[in-house]
Amino acid sequence: MSEHTLHFKPAEGFRARSKAVVDNPFLRQSFRGAMDFLMSKRAAQFPDTEELESLRTLGESIRQYNLAKLPTLLVQLEQNLSRNGIQVHWAETPDEANAIILGICQQRSAKLMVKGKSMVSEEIELNHAAEAAGIGALESDMGEYIVQLANEKPSHIIMPAIHKTKEEIARLFADKVEGVDYTDNVDALIQIGRNVLRQKFLEADIGLSGVNFAVAETGTLCLVENEGNGRMCTTAPPVHIAITGIEKIVEKLEHVPPLLSLLTRSATGQNISTYFNMISSPRKAGEKDGPSEVHLVLLDNGRSQAYADEQLRKTLQCIRCGACMNHCPVYTRIGGHAYGTTYPGPIGKIISPHMLGLEATSTMATASSLCGACGEVCPVKIPIPELLMRLREEAFSAPHANPAMRGQGAGYSRLMTSIWKGWAAVYRSPALYGVATWLGSRFSWLMPSRQGAWTSVRVPLKPAPRRLRDMLKERG
Amino acid sequence: MSARDRILSKLRAKMPSTVADLPDVAGWFATHRIVESAADKAKRFQACIELAHAEVHAVTPSNWLTTLREILRTKGLDKILVSEETTHGSAVLDEFPAQGIDCQVYDMAIEAWKTEMFNATPASLTAARAAIAETGTLILWPDAAEPRLMSLVPPVHFVLLDANNIYNTFFEAMQAEGWADGLPTNSLLISGPSKTADIQQTLAYGAHGPKELVVLMLTEDAQ
Numbered sequence: 001m002s003e004h005t006l007h008f009k010p011a012e013g014f015r016a017r018s019k020a021v022v023d024n025p026f027l028r029q030s031f032r033g034a035m036d037f038l039m040s041k042r043a044a045q046f047p048d049t050e051e052l053e054s055l056r057t058l059g060e061s062i063r064q065y066n067l068a069k070l071p072t073l074l075v076q077l078e079q080n081l082s083r084n085g086i087q088v089h090w091a092e093t094p095d096e097a098n099a100i101i102l103g104i105c106q107q108r109s110a111k112l113m114v115k116g117k118s119m120v121s122e123e124i125e126l127n128h129a130a131e132a133a134g135i136g137a138l139e140s141d142m143g144e145y146i147v148q149l150a151n152e153k154p155s156h157i158i159m160p161a162i163h164k165t166k167e168e169i170a171r172l173f174a175d176k177v178e179g180v181d182y183t184d185n186v187d188a189l190i191q192i193g194r195n196v197l198r199q200k201f202l203e204a205d206i207g208l209s210g211v212n213f214a215v216a217e218t219g220t221l222c223l224v225e226n227e228g229n230g231r232m233c234t235t236a237p238p239v240h241i242a243i244t245g246i247e248k249i250v251e252k253l254e255h256v257p258p259l260l261s262l263l264t265r266s267a268t269g270q271n272i273s274t275y276f277n278m279i280s281s282p283r284k285a286g287e288k289d290g291p292s293e294v295h296l297v298l299l300d301n302g303r304s305q306a307y308a309d310e311q312l313r314k315t316l317q318c319i320r321c322g323a324c325m326n327h328c329p330v331y332t333r334i335g336g337h338a339y340g341t342t343y344p345g346p347i348g349k350i351i352s353p354h355m356l357g358l359e360a361t362s363t364m365a366t367a368s369s370l371c372g373a374c375g376e377v378c379p380v381k382i383p384i385p386e387l388l389m390r391l392r393e394e395a396f397s398a399p400h401a402n403p404a405m406r407g408q409g410a411g412y413s414r415l416m417t418s419i420w421k422g423w424a425a426v427y428r429s430p431a432l433y434g435v436a437t438w439l440g441s442r443f444s445w446l447m448p449s450r451q452g453a454w455t456s457v458r459v460p461l462k463p464a465p466r467r468l469r470d471m472l473k474e475r476g
Numbered sequence: 477m478s479a480r481d482r483i484l485s486k487l488r489a490k491m492p493s494t495v496a497d498l499p500d501v502a503g504w505f506a507t508h509r510i511v512e513s514a515a516d517k518a519k520r521f522q523a524c525i526e527l528a529h530a531e532v533h534a535v536t537p538s539n540w541l542t543t544l545r546e547i548l549r550t551k552g553l554d555k556i557l558v559s560e561e562t563t564h565g566s567a568v569l570d571e572f573p574a575q576g577i578d579c580q581v582y583d584m585a586i587e588a589w590k591t592e593m594f595n596a597t598p599a600s601l602t603a604a605r606a607a608i609a610e611t612g613t614l615i616l617w618p619d620a621a622e623p624r625l626m627s628l629v630p631p632v633h634f635v636l637l638d639a640n641n642i643y644n645t646f647f648e649a650m651q652a653e654g655w656a657d658g659l660p661t662n663s664l665l666i667s668g669p670s671k672t673a674d675i676q677q678t679l680a681y682g683a684h685g686p687k688e689l690v691v692l693m694l695t696e697d698a699q
Contacts, residue, residue, distance in 0.1 A: 037677050051508055061499040068495045071487040090480035142683055143674035159674060166676045190672060190680040197684060202594045218659050228628060228670035228685025235624045235662070236590075246483065253656045254501045257647040268673070272611035272646075274528070275685070276665035284661055288623040289586040300483045308490040 014363055017338040027163060031335045034162045038326040041269025042377070059262045060381040062255045063317035070307065073216040073249050074298065080219025084281040086294045094124035097299050101126060101208070101241055102133045104295055108239055110135055110205035114197070116223070116230035117141035118210030119157050119320060120243045120299055123342045123355065126208070137208075140197050140229040142190060149176045155336030157343060158267050158322040163335055197229065207233035207291065211244035212319070213259060214296070216251045219280055221296065224263060226274040234279055240291040242279075246298050247307075247316040259319055262379035267321040302354035302406075309404045311390055315350050317380045322347075324374035324384060330367055339364065346374035350387045358395045358407030365391035437467050505647045509610065517609040517642040518693065524612025528668030529681055530689040536697040541571055544634060547690060548599070554578055557600040557630055561621035564603060564636050582623055593629050600630040604691075606641040608649055613667040614691070615649060617660050624662050633669075633686040639695045 021027050046052040066073060078088045091097035105113060113135055115121060127148070130137035139148040143160035147153065150172055154160030161169070170184040173192055180192055209230055213222040221242050223230045234240045250256060264270045283290040306312045325331040325345025336344035341352040341361070349368065353361040365388045374384040391405075398417065399409030426432045440463035447462045454461065477485075512520065522532045535543045548556065555578040559565035569579050580597060602622045604614040614635055618624040627633055643649040646665070650656065655663075670685030681687055 034677055054504065054508065058499060058501065058504050061496065062501070065496050065499055068492045071484050071491055074484065074487070090478065090483055092479045092482060096479055140684065141674070142672045146674065159677075161674055162677075164676075166678070169675055186675045186678040187680050189675055190683055194682065194684060198594055201684075202590055217656055220659055226670070227672045227674075227683035229683070231624075231628050231664075232684055235628065236586075246487075252498075252501075253650055253659075254647065255499070257645065257650070258501060258504065260646070271524070272613055272665065272667050274666065274668050274671055276613075276667075278659060278663045279661070280659040280663075281661045286620045287661060288582060288584065288620060289625045290623070290661060298483075300479075300486075304483060304486040304490075307487055310492070 014338060014340060014367065017340065018334040018367075021334045021338050026165070027335060028333065030163055030165065031332050034156075034159065035326050035332045038159075038269065038322075042266055042323060042326070043269075045265035045269045045271060055258060055262060056379055056381050058258050059319075059379050060317065062250065062259060063319070063380045064314075066250050066255065067247065067307070067313060067316055069251060070247070070249065073251050074246060076251070077214055077216040077219065077249055080216065081221075081296060082219075084219045085284075086219065086221075086281060086296055089295060089297045090300075091297055092300045094299075094301055097124045097243060097297050097301075098126055098129035100295075100297050101243070102129060102135065104239065104241055104293075105130070105135050105206055106133070108205055110239075112136045112138065112200065112204045113206040113208055114138050114140050114200050114204040114229075114233050114237065115144070116207070116209035116233040117144055117160075117225065118208065118243060119154075119342060120210055120245055121208060122154065123301065124243075124299065126243075138197075138200055138204075140200065140233060141225075142193050142227060142229075145193055145197065146172065149173075153337065153342075155344065156322060156325065157320055157345075157347075163337070197232075201229075201232040201236045204233075204237040205239065207235075207237035207240045209233050209240065209242050211242050211248055211296070212263065213256055214244060214249045215253050215256065215278075216249055218253055220253070221279045222256060222260075223277040223279070224260065224273045224275075225277070226268075226270075228275060231275055231277050234277065235290055238291055239293045239295070240279075240282075241295045241297065243297040243299060246300055246303050247318075259380075263319050263321050266323040266377065266379040302356075305405060306351070306354045312354075312387065312404065314382050315354070315387060317382050318347055318351065319380055320347070321379055323377045323379065327373040327377045329369060329371060329373070334367075339367075346384045346388075347382075350382075350384060350391060353391055353395075353405060353407070358391075358405055358410040360407070362395040362407070362411035365389075365395060434469070437463070437469070441465055441467050501647065502651070505645060509645050509647075511644050512609060514640065514642070517644060518639045518695075520609040521607050521612055521642050522691075522693065524609070525614075525668060525689075525691060526612070528612060529671070530612075530668050530691055532691045532693055535692045535694055537694065538697050540636070540692050540694060541567060544568070544601070544692060545572065545575060545577065547634075548577060551599075551632060551688075553599050553632060555580065555598050556634070557582060557597050557626060559602070559621045559626075562603065564601065565621075568601060582626055586623070586625060593625060597630045599632040599634065600626045601634040601636065602627050604635045604637040604641075606643060606649055606653075607637055608644075608646050608665070609642050610645045611667055613646070613665045616664040616666060618662050618664065619660065627664065627666065628685050631682065631686055632688045632690065634690045634692060635666075636692050636694060639693050 127137040146161040155163040174182040212224045282294040331345040349364045395411040444463040557580040606615045669689040672683040
């Protein structure tokens with residue numbers, strides 16, 4: 001990685017980045033094709049609507065039950081993991097999490113960390129922090145590996161390299177991987193990645209992974225994956241560090257099967273992933289492999305803010321399947337990079353403001369047509385459209401004392417608020433409305449012929465010369 | 477105050493005062509998943525795991541070794557990693573070397589032979605603890621005899637499964653075996669060979685784990 005490493009920008013360049021994607025037919029085709037593929041795969045997994053709806057209801061109740069007991073369960077998880085020999089660390093901020101992880105690496109004089117797919121590690125920009133500390137951090141999920149080679153960031157939480165064509169990846173491998181000639185055969189490309197990374201699994205001092213579910217009653221970390229790199233990272237190196245947000249916890253092991261079924265079917269349309277890896281302790285006496293040390297880093301980073309408000313708490317029900325982005329008409333058109341945040345798409349719009357503050361994310365919730373598709377497909381029934389409305393309110397209402405969110409009122413504009421207040425007054429009062437429409441029909445010639453983005457591809461808006469109410473009155 | 481205490485106190489201050497009833501997971505499975513006969517479970521398991529690109533071979537106690545040897549020959553493999561601490565591993569060790577198949581054993585900690593494991597171990601044989609019909613899934617509990625890397629690093633993984641040990645669902649497996657009372661260091665669900673669709677949604681097998689998964693499904697010899 002070099003100084004060209006991309007940093008997550010606050011959402012201020014959102015408009016420009018979106019436009020760049022919308023203007024790029026290749027990228028649009030990539031996203032459109034990939035989203036159509038993922039949507040049809042998911043639909044094929046849920047042929048029975050009753051089964052789907054009852055399973056979603058169960059998934060929602062499991063997540064809400066566990067969130068309601070969150071602090072108690074975190075303590076129970078910590079006790080049981082510690083009893084099993086897994087060391088638990090707590091971090092309020094990304095910096096604290098990085099310091100904990102790099103501290104463990106430095107204690108072992110580690111040179112190389114291999115990473116399984118972990119969006120939380122993206123959230124804290126661990127690769128960058130590791131690089132600064134002189135520790136190599138290598139992504140081993142094929143998609144993440146490709147994205148890292150290209151000095152980019154994932155554009156989708158499940159399929160990180162979804163924005164790249166195989167030809168681009170072929171050129172990337174030929175340029176960046178030693179001794180590799182150009183091939184756009186997908187099997188050959190995967191074998192190139194396999195061979196490079198196998199050597200790294202063998203050499204690595206540290207394996208890092210995320211967590212899909214942490215089970216409090218047994219003290220178990222569960223990981224969902226298809227490639228086997230997650231198992232490699234958690235088994236081959238002498239130390240395994242797992243990192244997760246504090247919300248990914250379930251009390252009972254029996255809560256796992258319904259959530260796992262919802263996750264894999266919603267995410268990639270698989271009835272189950274190739275591997276479901278349950279880790280409950282480091283290597284025990286007599287066992288011949290597995291890490292001798294296992295650590296878990298529990299990260300807050302704004303989650304406790306979401307937790308504090310009953311409505312916003314629902315954001316934390318998320319199991320990170322990505323179905324909301326796969327079904328989002330906005331995501332499909334602008335892709336994952338435009339958002340400028342670790343988590344793109346509808347889930348990104350509702351979780352990022354808690355992580356980055358509304359100062360940096362005030363416009364995110366407005367990038368939605370409120371079509372409701374995200375809420376309809378969410379396997380744990382997060383009311384995403386409702387939350388988007390709430391976040392608009394939080395971002396654009398006048399700043400007030402004791403706000404529910406950091407950066408409340410960041411998008412507030414007195415002019416805009418006055419305009420909407422006037423609009424609301426007109427629409428509430430029949431008399432005012434009558435006057436306003438009368439003025440509109442008389443002075444329609446005053447409407448400008450250029451009306452910003454609207455007129456770039458459409459004819460200008462102009463009030464009709466005669467009002468509907470006048471025409472109706474004439475007809476009696 | 478530590479980060480731990482600050483996080484917990486923030487959460488405790490806003491914790492809802494009432495907690496909903498425990499979700500009825502058992503009730504959902506009872507009304508939404510079928511309970512099948514042993515034969516039907518075996519069929520469903522096989523159909524599902526084959527869809528995920530695994531091979532399934534029906535074997536009996538008297539012919540499984542011959543079948544395994546034949547498959548090794550067909551695949552051009554002359555070396556296999558087995559456990560000397562299991563009956564099936566010992567059976568392989570008793571017969572295969574004389575028939576020209578080299579047998580490796582996992583008899584020391586991985587640190588002593590990691591490079592050989594990664595670079596010169598083409599195949600392995602482990603047992604499965606059980607299986608799940610609904611999703612075509614093998615359940616493995618790696619232990620000192622058959623450690624974790626045995627089912628991950630070798631490019632071809634052979635699994636011996638007793639067809640009597642197939643559950644209808646993952647939920648049924650964990651309930652019947654009392655997993656909530658304690659899990660081993662590592663427990664695994666495996667539902668096919670390693671795969672990825674990370675390049676342009678094109679499915680490719682053999683990403684990082686085994687390229688091939690071969691299930692030897694053991695049923696009783698005909699009387």
